[in-house]
Amino acid sequence: MRNLLPLIIAVIAPPAASGEMLKGVAKDSLNMPISSAMVLIHWDSAGSAGGVKSNNGIKADLNLRTKDDGTFSVDLPPGFYDVFAASSAFTPSCRKVRLQPSETVEIMFSMYADPLYTAEMGSRIEVLEGVSHVTADNVPEGEPTPRRGISTVEQCEAACAADNGCKAYAFRTAKPACYFYSEVYMGGTPASRKLGVYSSGLSIRPKPGFVSAFKRSSFPPSPTPVQPQK
16 A cells, blocks of 8 residues: 655745836826836945835836826836936926835836027927827817817817818817817917917817827927017
8 A cells, every 4th residue: 555645735825026116107297198218227326235115126127108198107126216307399308206115106207309400490299199188178279170070089189180271189088079289389378479479388278178299290380479569
């Protein structure tokens, strides 16, 4: 008779992650998300060899891109980090971040058109791809043109992207309807723009029940100020 010995299987699990995460968002002067912005994360190792606790960091820099909604997120070891954000035509921005064990840190980059760029290109910001989504319940300033046969915001955005004449769109959510804008304006009022007084962002107006976006390749040229009569 054979002796049956119990079989013991030891399962060695990897150590559980401590759950540190860095989240962020990049927005422009109109509080619209900046998509495809570059985010560079660099570990600041100062003090890690001299007794500073939980400054483990990363050995190599990380390069990320923001999503369509301007956000990014990444799991990181505890430590001090320099977080750098850059996007075409905007002034770069950098933040120092301390990530503690089991902590999630959220940061926001508010980015503005760079004076060196606007000195040569005016207020026009041209990014080769993507759109800038407007805060809900707002639409672009201008005259909308209805587009028939479109029932979702995704269809509306895709149709605008494929139409060279569309510079922005607005979509009504309650009773689905899509509208295109063939002309958009810099921030300010019509009167202020005639005088050359305007912001670096694009002009929007309140409209409950709508979501909208500007094509980032279609920012308008600088307005021409009214010349005083001689």
